Amino acid sequence: MFDTLIANMQIARVLPEILLLIVAFLAILTDVILPRGRSTRGVQIVSVLGLLAVIAVSIFRRHDTGAAFSGMVVIDGYTTFFRVLLSALTLLVISVSERYLEVTRIRIAEYYLMLLFALFGMLLMVMGQDLLIVFLGIETMSISLYALVGISRHKHASNEGALKYFLLGAFTTAFFLYGIALTFGVTGSTNILDITLFLRNAGADTPIIAWAGAGLILIAFAFKAALVPFHWWSPDAYEGAPTTITAFMSTAPKAAAFAAFIRVFYTGFETMADGWTTILWWMAVVTMTFGNLLALRQDSVKRMLAFSSITHAGYLVVAFLTFGQQGAASILFYLVAYGIMNVGAFLVAIAVNRNEDDEKGYHFDDYRGLVFRRPGMAIGMLILMLSLAGIPPTAGFFGKYYIFSSAVNAGFVGLAVIGVLNSAVSVFYYLRLIVNMFLKDRDEATEGRIFWTGEMAQVVLVCVILVLLIGLFPDTLLTAAMGSVAMFQ
Amino acid sequence: MSLWLSTVVFIPLLGSLLLLAVPGSRKGVIRGVALAVMVIDFLVSLPLFWAVDATSSAFQFIEKAAWIPSLGISYHLGIDGISLLLVLLTTFLGPIVVFGSSGVTKHLKAYFVAMLTLQTGMLGTFLSLDLFLFYIFWEVMLIPMYFLIGIWGGTERIYAALKFFIYTMVGSLLMLVGILWIYFNVHIPGIGHSFDYTLIMRHAQFPAQAQLWLFAAFALAFAIKVPMFPFHTWLPDAHVQAPTAGSVILAGVLLKMGTYGFIRFAMPMFPEGVEYFKPLMLTLAVIGIVYGGLVSIVQPDMKKLVAYSSVSHLGFVMLGLFALNSQAVSGALIQMINHGLSTGALFLLVGVVYDRRHTRLISEYGGIAKVMPWYTLIFTVVALSSIGMPGLNGFVGEFLILVGAYKASPTAAIISATGVILAAIYLLWMLRRVFYGPLTNKANESLTDLKPVEWASLLPLLVFIVWIGVHPNTFLSKFAVSIETFLTQVVR
Numbered sequence: 001m002f003d004t005l006i007a008n009m010q011i012a013r014v015l016p017e018i019l020l021l022i023v024a025f026l027a028i029l030t031d032v033i034l035p036r037g038r039s040t041r042g043v044q045i046v047s048v049l050g051l052l053a054v055i056a057v058s059i060f061r062r063h064d065t066g067a068a069f070s071g072m073v074v075i076d077g078y079t080t081f082f083r084v085l086l087s088a089l090t091l092l093v094i095s096v097s098e099r100y101l102e103v104t105r106i107r108i109a110e111y112y113l114m115l116l117f118a119l120f121g122m123l124l125m126v127m128g129q130d131l132l133i134v135f136l137g138i139e140t141m142s143i144s145l146y147a148l149v150g151i152s153r154h155k156h157a158s159n160e161g162a163l164k165y166f167l168l169g170a171f172t173t174a175f176f177l178y179g180i181a182l183t184f185g186v187t188g189s190t191n192i193l194d195i196t197l198f199l200r201n202a203g204a205d206t207p208i209i210a211w212a213g214a215g216l217i218l219i220a221f222a223f224k225a226a227l228v229p230f231h232w233w234s235p236d237a238y239e240g241a242p243t244t245i246t247a248f249m250s251t252a253p254k255a256a257a258f259a260a261f262i263r264v265f266y267t268g269f270e271t272m273a274d275g276w277t278t279i280l281w282w283m284a285v286v287t288m289t290f291g292n293l294l295a296l297r298q299d300s301v302k303r304m305l306a307f308s309s310i311t312h313a314g315y316l317v318v319a320f321l322t323f324g325q326q327g328a329a330s331i332l333f334y335l336v337a338y339g340i341m342n343v344g345a346f347l348v349a350i351a352v353n354r355n356e357d358d359e360k361g362y363h364f365d366d367y368r369g370l371v372f373r374r375p376g377m378a379i380g381m382l383i384l385m386l387s388l389a390g391i392p393p394t395a396g397f398f399g400k401y402y403i404f405s406s407a408v409n410a411g412f413v414g415l416a417v418i419g420v421l422n423s424a425v426s427v428f429y430y431l432r433l434i435v436n437m438f439l440k441d442r443d444e445a446t447e448g449r450i451f452w453t454g455e456m457a458q459v460v461l462v463c464v465i466l467v468l469l470i471g472l473f474p475d476t477l478l479t480a481a482m483g484s485v486a487m488f489q
Numbered sequence: 490m491s492l493w494l495s496t497v498v499f500i501p502l503l504g505s506l507l508l509l510a511v512p513g514s515r516k517g518v519i520r521g522v523a524l525a526v527m528v529i530d531f532l533v534s535l536p537l538f539w540a541v542d543a544t545s546s547a548f549q550f551i552e553k554a555a556w557i558p559s560l561g562i563s564y565h566l567g568i569d570g571i572s573l574l575l576v577l578l579t580t581f582l583g584p585i586v587v588f589g590s591s592g593v594t595k596h597l598k599a600y601f602v603a604m605l606t607l608q609t610g611m612l613g614t615f616l617s618l619d620l621f622l623f624y625i626f627w628e629v630m631l632i633p634m635y636f637l638i639g640i641w642g643g644t645e646r647i648y649a650a651l652k653f654f655i656y657t658m659v660g661s662l663l664m665l666v667g668i669l670w671i672y673f674n675v676h677i678p679g680i681g682h683s684f685d686y687t688l689i690m691r692h693a694q695f696p697a698q699a700q701l702w703l704f705a706a707f708a709l710a711f712a713i714k715v716p717m718f719p720f721h722t723w724l725p726d727a728h729v730q731a732p733t734a735g736s737v738i739l740a741g742v743l744l745k746m747g748t749y750g751f752i753r754f755a756m757p758m759f760p761e762g763v764e765y766f767k768p769l770m771l772t773l774a775v776i777g778i779v780y781g782g783l784v785s786i787v788q789p790d791m792k793k794l795v796a797y798s799s800v801s802h803l804g805f806v807m808l809g810l811f812a813l814n815s816q817a818v819s820g821a822l823i824q825m826i827n828h829g830l831s832t833g834a835l836f837l838l839v840g841v842v843y844d845r846r847h848t849r850l851i852s853e854y855g856g857i858a859k860v861m862p863w864y865t866l867i868f869t870v871v872a873l874s875s876i877g878m879p880g881l882n883g884f885v886g887e888f889l890i891l892v893g894a895y896k897a898s899p900t901a902a903i904i905s906a907t908g909v910i911l912a913a914i915y916l917l918w919m920l921r922r923v924f925y926g927p928l929t930n931k932a933n934e935s936l937t938d939l940k941p942v943e944w945a946s947l948l949p950l951l952v953f954i955v956w957i958g959v960h961p962n963t964f965l966s967k968f969a970v971s972i973e974t975f976l977t978q979v980v981r
Contacts, residue, residue: 391629391631391632392624392625392629402560404666408666408669408673409673413666417666420662420663420665420666423662424658424659424662427654427655427658428655431651435639435647435650435651438636438640439646439650440647474557475557475558475560478557478559479559482559
């Protein structure tokens with residue numbers, strides 16, 4: 001009895017997660033051991049090395065697939081894909097945070113610890129094959145993020161953002177739990193595979209309660225992925241959070257939310273897929289459009305990038321509602337592309353920011369004539385902006401291309417047209433930055449010091465090279481994304 | 490597999506990488522390298538003129554290699570009689586725009602890097618036989634042109650560059666959706682979905698209703714680029730703000746990509762769409778001809794006058810294409826080349842006095858024939874060619890187009906013929922006000938005549954302006970067969 005229980009745990013399959021927890025605890029120890037003032041650097045180094053190990057283990061053990069913990073979680077190509085992506089994004093953010101923490105005087109090691117725990121939560125989300133595990137993952141991630149948003153204790157905006165995020169997040173939790181409860185009430189299980197079986201047998205007689213349950217879960221995901229009209233927490237949270245955290249929040253947790261979203265709806269509620277198309281169609285349209293309208297009006301680069309991330313989530317919904325393998329693969333591809341280019345862009349924004357006080361900084365004017373001050377940096381930012389705007393030959397272009405291609409393939413031509421028009425609108429605000437960097441002259445009277453560390457330069461360079469490489473030779477990533485979603489029929 | 494076409498396409502890009510290695514302060518070296526790259530590219534492409542078999546309408550020197558196999562996208566180039574002259578026009582204008590850039594001093598290295606990248610984008614667009622590859626080249630080209638206008642342009646350059654970018658982007662994104670639709674609705678035996686233009690032409694049968702939508706999506710992208718009335722409003726802004734060489738490229742090559750798009754993609758792929766939209770397209774073409782001419786008359790600025798005259802001249806090209814008979818289409822094709830030569834030359838000529846006086850207002854000049862006799866002579870010849878005087882190139886194109894158009898629609902032809910008269914009015918009137926009469930403005934007394942570098946940029950253009958006018962058959966014969974094939978594809 002006990003032996004089979006152990007055997008069903010398949011503990012080796014969750015080695016990366018175990019390793020991640022060990023790293024997190026080592027990081028806590030490091031913080032305690034090292035003297036104050038120097039401890040953050042130590043914690044950072046431990047985290048970076050640990051994350052590299054997590055990525056390596058995930059890749060080396062990618063062939064050991066199957067369920068673990070009696071079917072509570074599942075390790076497959078999909079899990080591996082997101083393990084690597086999410087750990088890598090966290091790694092990118094952690095590796096450039098030290099200098100930012102110093103400047104903004106948030107020198108507390110908990111910053112790194114929270115990021116590691118958030119990553120742990122995200123990994124649970126993507127591997128969860130049971131709604132309860134997904135729920136645990138979401139909560140672990142969210143609680144860490146609430147703390148991270150509010151980590152600049154002395155800033156009003158940071159506190160406000162954290163509070164709003166927390167309150168609305170608590171609502172989301174309730175929605176999600178109630179959704180699970182209803183689903184359990186109908187199907188008798190919280191396991192995604194069992195739910196699928198039940199719903200398949202029910203066929204056309206799917207009880208209304210099951211629809212209600214799935215609907216509540218959908219709303220919860222929409223909250224986490226900041227889809228309109230469930231995005232209201234995001235402007236304040238994005239703005240109040242330290243910029244490195246904004247970069248993180250607009251990429252990794254969004255990716256994790258979509259990963260779990262796909263797993264739950266493409267497998268668990270698969271038979272109901274068609275029922276959600278209309279709602280998701282409208283959600284995609286308003287998310288893309290609304291994000292754009294908000295981003296157009298910003299004078300702060302940080303807010304522009306944050307709001308445009310809503311638009312990018314809208315593109316993902318376009319692919320999501322096709323409920324097909326290609327759609328899922330295009331989401332995976334886009335999440336990689338978007339993660340890379342967005343983190344890169346935020347880093348440059350941090351470097352150029354003239355005013356250390358977030359609430360007044362990040363103005364477009366700070367970029368005037370940047371190409372004459374820092375040509376390399378300006379050209380890097382140019383490529384990142386072109387990629388965000390979806391202009392070839394960049395990763396962003398291929399990501400969008402692949403998304404709209406899956407939409408056209410599934411017959412959503414109208415939605416694809418709305419999508420590309422939104423993409424054209426987004427060119428306005430991305431070009432605005434390019435105009436400032438390249439077409440306007442320097443304004444030496446007002447320009448501030450650029451802080452640009454070797455770490456940041458390296459990470460931005462890596463992002464730029466990846467954006468171009470994926471743009472010119474997308475085949476490897478496409479094949480990987482396609483292989484990772486093979487289990488969705 | 491011959492790599493000839495790839496070589497032609499990528500020499501400029503390699504050249505731009507080479508330029509990056511040159512220190513920015515060595516301006517002479519930078520100009521030299523840019524010129525050398527353009528000349529080499531022209532020389533490499535020139536033998537194509539004889540090598541391409543004009544008795545066949547098939548694509549030649551085909552290169553095909555898998556690029557993104559999982560999406561069915563290939564690197565696929567080929568040339569035929571229709572693209573041949575446009576490719577040669579592009580490479581021919583290459584060295585000329587380097588000469589025409591003698592007035593540029595700011596950020597010279599970046600300028601030529603953009604110029605060379607642009608050249609690769611344009612050549613790739615004319616040679617792509619894979620719809621996806623075509624789209625990539627078409628879009629990539631936007632960026633260097635955006636910077637050419639935006640950095641080296643006039644005072645309103647930022648606005649003009651943005652307008653240029655957004656207009657083109659909106660049109661081309663809708664075309665992208667069209668391309669995607671084609672991909673998923675084409676079933677090539679043994680291959681399945683495909684972006685391959687030759688395969689699509691051979692196997693695809695699109696439903697009539699779909700053809701209307703597809704034609705509309707493609708036509709919008711191309712009509713913006715041409716630009717057809719009423720999508721022309723970006724053009725005067727872009728032209729006036731762009732540096733001289735930028736205007737030459739814009740008029741000479743970029744606008745042709747729109748008309749090329751029609752003749753290569755939109756029309757042969759969707760004959761039902763052509764049938765349905767033909768009256769509308771003819772009407773817009775005629776409106777463009779007359780409107781462009783009328784607006785040109787009242788322009789106080791020489792460059793703006795030439796820019797609006799482009800709207801009129803490109804209207805002729807569109808009229809020819811949609812008249813759908815061999816004379817009109819031949820005329821349209823040769824008119825594409827003519828416009829590249831004549832309007833390119835006009836922009837260079839306007840640039841000559843602009844470099845000296847920093848104004849392009851007609852009212853600032855008058856009687857400068859006395860101080861710049863050679864300049865006056867050349868300007869007059871080019872203006873006459875643009876008007877369509879027999880013996881020069883413009884006449885050949887416009888005559889063929891009008892004859893062909895008369896067969897298709899006498900009304901359209903008769904109204905369009907007024908465009909020729911309007912051209913005579915606006916150009917001759919400008920000539921009179923700028924060159925003849927008394928030399929009233931003292932600032933003009935010290936104007937110097939053409940410099941060697943200006944001669945170098947203008948003479949080659951003049952040679953072809955006369956050559957096409959005297960013996961057009963050298964060129965017409967190159968695409969005659971291709972046009973017959975084109976007509977069988979479009980007219981059922």
